[in-house]
Amino acid sequence: MSALTNDMRTATGVITRSNTGIPSSRLAMWFLLGGEVLIFGGLLVSYMMGRLAHPEWAEEAHHTATTIGFINAIILLTSDLFVVMAHADAQRKDGASAAKNIMITVALGLAFLVIKGFEYSHEISAGLTIHKSVFWAYYYLITGIHGSHIVVGIIALTLVARTAKRGEQLQRVETAGIYWHFVDMVWLIVFPLLYIAK
Amino acid sequence: MGSSHHEPTFTEKYIFPLDHKNIGLQYLLTAMFMACVGGFLAYVFRMKLAWADAPVPLVGDVDGGLYNSMVTMHGTVMIFWVAMPTLIAAFGNFLIPLMIGADDMAFPRLNRLSYQIFLLSAIILIASFFVPGGSASGAWTFYPPLNSSKIVDGVVEMHNGGVYWGGNLWILAVALEFASFLLGGINFMTTTLNLRTKGMGLFQMPMSLWMINIASLVFALSVGPLVAGAIMMLSDRMVGTGFFNPELGGDPVLFQHLFWFFGHPEVYVVLLPALGFFADIIPVFARKPFFGYRIVVYFTLFLGALSFIVWAHHQFQAGIDPRMANYFTITTIIISIPFGVMLFALILSLYGGSIRFTVPMLWAISGVAEFLVGGITGIHLGTSASDIYFHDNYFVVAHFHYTLFPATFFGAFAAITFWFPKWFGRHLNEGLGKLHWMLTVVFFNGIFIPLFITGLNGQHRRIYDYKAWDEMNTPAQHNLNVIATICLLGLLATQLVFLLNFFRSWASGPKATANPYNATTLEWAAASPPPHGNFDKVLTVYRGPHEYSVPGAKEDFSPQWIQ
Ligand code: HEM
Numbered sequence: 001m002s003a004l005t006n007d008m009r010t011a012t013g014v015i016t017r018s019n020t021g022i023p024s025s026r027l028a029m030w031f032l033l034g035g036e037v038l039i040f041g042g043l044l045v046s047y048m049m050g051r052l053a054h055p056e057w058a059e060e061a062h063h064t065a066t067t068i069g070f071i072n073a074i075i076l077l078t079s080d081l082f083v084v085m086a087h088a089d090a091q092r093k094d095g096a097s098a099a100k101n102i103m104i105t106v107a108l109g110l111a112f113l114v115i116k117g118f119e120y121s122h123e124i125s126a127g128l129t130i131h132k133s134v135f136w137a138y139y140y141l142i143t144g145i146h147g148s149h150i151v152v153g154i155i156a157l158t159l160v161a162r163t164a165k166r167g168e169q170l171q172r173v174e175t176a177g178i179y180w181h182f183v184d185m186v187w188l189i190v191f192p193l194l195y196i197a198k
Numbered sequence: 199m200g201s202s203h204h205e206p207t208f209t210e211k212y213i214f215p216l217d218h219k220n221i222g223l224q225y226l227l228t229a230m231f232m233a234c235v236g237g238f239l240a241y242v243f244r245m246k247l248a249w250a251d252a253p254v255p256l257v258g259d260v261d262g263g264l265y266n267s268m269v270t271m272h273g274t275v276m277i278f279w280v281a282m283p284t285l286i287a288a289f290g291n292f293l294i295p296l297m298i299g300a301d302d303m304a305f306p307r308l309n310r311l312s313y314q315i316f317l318l319s320a321i322i323l324i325a326s327f328f329v330p331g332g333s334a335s336g337a338w339t340f341y342p343p344l345n346s347s348k349i350v351d352g353v354v355e356m357h358n359g360g361v362y363w364g365g366n367l368w369i370l371a372v373a374l375e376f377a378s379f380l381l382g383g384i385n386f387m388t389t390t391l392n393l394r395t396k397g398m399g400l401f402q403m404p405m406s407l408w409m410i411n412i413a414s415l416v417f418a419l420s421v422g423p424l425v426a427g428a429i430m431m432l433s434d435r436m437v438g439t440g441f442f443n444p445e446l447g448g449d450p451v452l453f454q455h456l457f458w459f460f461g462h463p464e465v466y467v468v469l470l471p472a473l474g475f476f477a478d479i480i481p482v483f484a485r486k487p488f489f490g491y492r493i494v495v496y497f498t499l500f501l502g503a504l505s506f507i508v509w510a511h512h513q514f515q516a517g518i519d520p521r522m523a524n525y526f527t528i529t530t531i532i533i534s535i536p537f538g539v540m541l542f543a544l545i546l547s548l549y550g551g552s553i554r555f556t557v558p559m560l561w562a563i564s565g566v567a568e569f570l571v572g573g574i575t576g577i578h579l580g581t582s583a584s585d586i587y588f589h590d591n592y593f594v595v596a597h598f599h600y601t602l603f604p605a606t607f608f609g610a611f612a613a614i615t616f617w618f619p620k621w622f623g624r625h626l627n628e629g630l631g632k633l634h635w636m637l638t639v640v641f642f643n644g645i646f647i648p649l650f651i652t653g654l655n656g657q658h659r660r661i662y663d664y665k666a667w668d669e670m671n672t673p674a675q676h677n678l679n680v681i682a683t684i685c686l687l688g689l690l691a692t693q694l695v696f697l698l699n700f701f702r703s704w705a706s707g708p709k710a711t712a713n714p715y716n717a718t719t720l721e722w723a724a725a726s727p728p729p730h731g732n733f734d735k736v737l738t739v740y741r742g743p744h745e746y747s748v749p750g751a752k753e754d755f756s757p758q759w760i761q
């Protein structure tokens with residue numbers, strides 16, 4: 001345990017304590033992601049159990065667009081690189097550069113969503129709708145929930161970029177970055193399960 | 199978050215407070231209101247069970263649909279809108295900063311948001327009674343296909359587009375409640391880990407804090423799969439997918455797994471804080487340290503871990519693989535070991551003490567005793583062979599009320615009567631408190647002992663009128679049901695004594711000093727009631743939380759904050 005800073009907000013103004021040595025915002029983010037892991041875990045395990053019980057779903061899985069899913073995986077992995085660079089900027093107290101790197105991340109996130117949108121519309125016009133079978137219901141639900149996390153990440157990163165640009169609240173770059181890494185990692189699990197396992 | 203601690207205005211204090219104590223108070227009052235709602239629902243269906251042919255006073259005729267709606271909402275309200283907000287949110291908020299010597303939570307604004315989400319969820323739940331088709335009525339466990347089909351919530355005409363509002367609002371309300379408690383729990387755990395004052399190591403913390411935090415962690419880690427299940431359920435109901443619909447290639451038992459993966463840990467989420475309160479209250483009135491502090495902490499962690507691998511004991515009758523049933527029988531029975539340790543520790547904490555039967559102490563001791571009945575009957579249910587008979591009959595109902603009622607109400611009353619002087623700066627009336635305690639204990643047992651018997655005789659828990667079953671429609675069964683219902687009426691009336699005592703003492707009870715019980719934990723170092731910001735100086739902790747009757751000490755209590 002690191003040295004305790006024991007001044008309180010009451011007695012001597014604003015002081016943040018951190019008995020663990022981990023800033024509270026990062027600690028809270030880890031707890032949040034712990035909960036998120038279980039949400040995606042529940043979905044994905046349900047899907048896998050269904051897949052084991054229904055060999056015929058493999059037939060359906062043939063129609064997922066592997067190339068597009070792969071391109072999207074590359075896009076998210078690239079965006080991770082920029083989040084890492086933004087974090088490095090923040091540690092050097094270079095808020096402007098951090099903001100720039102975050103906005104590149106946001107742009108890549110938007111590209112992911114646009115591509116995903118094209119993929120959906122293509123599938124729906126080919127008759128592969130959410131009603132077609134339970135496989136497709138899982139497909140839309142899992143990618144949809146993942147996509148909504150991308151949307152939340154984009155909003156959070158944009159807000160963080162605004163303060164970071166002014167050099168304020170730089171610790172938020174790391175907190176938002178952890179979240180973004182998590183969302184990207186989920187795609188790296190979703191992608192093989194829905195696109196590669198034919 | 200401001201550095202200056204000006205005294206808050208009325209709006210800042212009661213409507214949109216940031217102070218953890220006032221947010222706790224909001225949770226407490228909301229939960230008290232919801233407890234009245236939940237109690238009223240129990241009144242409706244118990245009246246029906248005792249006198250099936252008579253209209254229920256204040257309500258009128260109760261048909262099967264209304265009966266199901268009452269039972270469903272009773273379970274939902276009591277677990278999610280009474281037990282959790284009282285034990286975890288209200289007392290978690292009030293106690294955590296005070297007991298660790300902090301001035302507030304790590305994230306006060308997140309804390310306020312958690313309450314607001316919770317309040318919204320309560321409003322939505324109440325509103326669901328008044329939508330076309332009525333509230334959800336497929337049991338608090340919300341099993342498909344019953345709950346994913348249109349019959350259960352009535353109003354078939356609304357099916358165009360698939361909208362059955364009662365059930366949908368139920369899912370929405372529960373989802374918001376989960377979000378609120380997830381955020382709240384993250385705040386609690388972060389606060390406890392990071393804001394402890396100098397010298398307050400984890401093993402210097404009062405048991406309440408261990409228990410509230412372990413409960414928060416177990417909740418955060420178990421709720422995810424049910425969130426996934428709720429989204430799938432909503433999609434089945436509103437979009438028409440078939441995740442849980444065998445006709446469309448789905449699997450209804452999957453939902454049961456997702457539900458109980460959460461549902462079983464959830465019952466410990468409710469139980470643990472209450473055991474924590476008992477463990478902190480008993481030493482104060484036995485003037486003796488809590489027995490086996492570290493061992494109990496370790497076994498509670500073990501219990502928390504085990505709670506994730508026992509869930510299918512709720513599904514022995516759902517057609518699961520018998521080999522799987524064996525596995526879940528074994529893990530379930532192993533659970534009795536940590537429970538045994540915890541209960542023996544609580545009992546041994548009394549041994550050789552100089553016991554004072556104050557009101558909180560009475561609640562704590564009787565809470566342990568009643569809970570024992572629930573734990574022991576759990577073993578009969580956890581064994582798949584005997585559960586094949588017991589499943590879904592009143593034996594199960596009596597079992598879980600002997601666990602949840604002591605946890606929720608004995609736990610809450612112990613905590614409220616114990617910390618009332620700190621929270622409101624005034625004392626409750628001891629005589630009214632004892633009367634309330636005595637009548638509650640008598641009526642509680644009067645309700646549920648008969649139900650053990652009707653359950654043993656085979657009475658099924660989901661039938662509202664037994665006239666169609668000759669072997670159930672006997673005078674003996676009927677009399678037991680009437681006894682249970684009369685005791686329920688007594689129990690509800692008794693709570694008026696509590697409400698009177700609570701509000702009267704809040705307004706005009708005798709003033710309390712900072713440390714009226716000569717207790718040792720940090721909350722008693724603050725004034726009663728603690729001002730905004732809690733303490734007038736930074737505290738340092740020198741010893742463990744339950745140092746009573748230390749040999750060689752001048753007094754029979756050695757506070758944590760005095761060297
Ligand atoms: C040694 C401890 C325990 C064991 C072995 C145990 C076992 C069981 C089993 C096997 C069932 C399912 C019965 C059936 O549906 O056929 C059950 C139901 C239940 N138990 Fe326990 N239990 C224990 C402690 C607790 C505790 C501490 C709580 C809550 C604080 C609790 C709350 C419940 C509830 C709410 C249900 C019924 C759920 C429902 O079907 O609506 N149990 N218990």
Ligand SMILES: [Cu+2]
Binds near residue numbers: 512
């Ligand atoms: Cu269980």
